[in-house]
Amino acid sequence: xxxxxxxxxxEVTEMGQEVTLRCKPISGHDYLFWYRQTMMRGLELLIYFxxxxxxxDSGMPEDRFSAKMPNASFSTLKIQPSEPRDSAVxxxxxxxxxxNQPQHFGxxxxxxxx
Amino acid sequence: AQSVxxxxxxxxVSEGASLELRCNYSYGATPYLFWYVQSPGQGLxxxxxxxxxxxxxxxxxxFEAEFKRSQSSFNxxxxxxxxxxxxxxxxxxxxxxxYKYIFGTGTRLKVLA
Numbered sequence: 001x002x003x004x005x006x007x008x009x010x011e012v013t014e015m016g017q018e019v020t021l022r023c024k025p026i027s028g029h030d031y032l033f034w035y036r037q038t039m040m041r042g043l044e045l046l047i048y049f050x051x052x053x054x055x056x057d058s059g060m061p062e063d064r065f066s067a068k069m070p071n072a073s074f075s076t077l078k079i080q081p082s083e084p085r086d087s088a089v090x091x092x093x094x095x096x097x098x099x100n101q102p103q104h105f106g107x108x109x110x111x112x113x114x
Numbered sequence: 115a116q117s118v119x120x121x122x123x124x125x126x127v128s129e130g131a132s133l134e135l136r137c138n139y140s141y142g143a144t145p146y147l148f149w150y151v152q153s154p155g156q157g158l159x160x161x162x163x164x165x166x167x168x169x170x171x172x173x174x175x176x177f178e179a180e181f182k183r184s185q186s187s188f189n190x191x192x193x194x195x196x197x198x199x200x201x202x203x204x205x206x207x208x209x210x211x212x213y214k215y216i217f218g219t220g221t222r223l224k225v226l227a
Contacts, residue, residue, distance in 0.1 A: 004157070031213050042217065042219045042220065043204065043217045043220075045214060045215070048213065048214065050213070055213075056214065091157055091158070093157075093158075095213070099146060099165070099208075100146065100163070100165045102148060102160045102163050103160075103215060104160070105150075105157035105158040105159070106157050107155070107156055107157045108156075108157050
């Protein structure tokens with residue numbers, strides 16, 4: 001089974017540029033989560049989807065961040081315009097329905113905003 | 115409100131020694147509990163999970179964890195640590211009725227040869 005696939009693995013860009021992070025969940029998983037990990041704040045949930053519909057976006061830091069899930073096999077997290085404080089590792093995770101199902105994580109995208 | 119506390123930010127053990135990583139949670143009902151491991155440059159990998167039943171849970175890589183309701187704890191243990199176990203370990207709690215997890219701040223494990 002292929003795991004959660006994220007791209008790119010690393011992204012370096014200048015402040016003000018648009019950044020798009022991509023995620024392909026595990027086939028058959030109907031929940032998808034976006035997290036951000038920093039030294040200062042640890043692992044934070046940004047948003048999660050169920051059956052491609054955003055359920056809880058209360059963790060999205062501000063309007064510069066947006067996430068979409070156009071179909072069951074693809075999601076994007078976009079930052080526009082990007083700022084240096086957005087530098088972090090962004091993880092995508094997916095899981096099946098069912099209270100006892102764990103989340104499976106991708107390897108993350110390391111984002112550096114100069 | 116739900117919360118997870120991992121009191122130890124860093125732990126150093128010698129290879130071959132036993133290991134216990136602490137995790138305390140706050141949640142009114144029986145939670146779903148998880149331990150994940152993160153190696154440098156990698157995502158989080160599930161080590162084990164607890165939902166109900168036997169309070170001693172076996173996981174991958176020789177790890178186990180024990181759920182103690184009276185102490186609100188879910189400590190991770192390994193009888194003999196290997197150098198490859200050096201990583202960061204995260205405890206997480208998931209509440210029934212929600213698909214969100216609350217993660218602890220992690221414990222970074224260093225293994226001395």
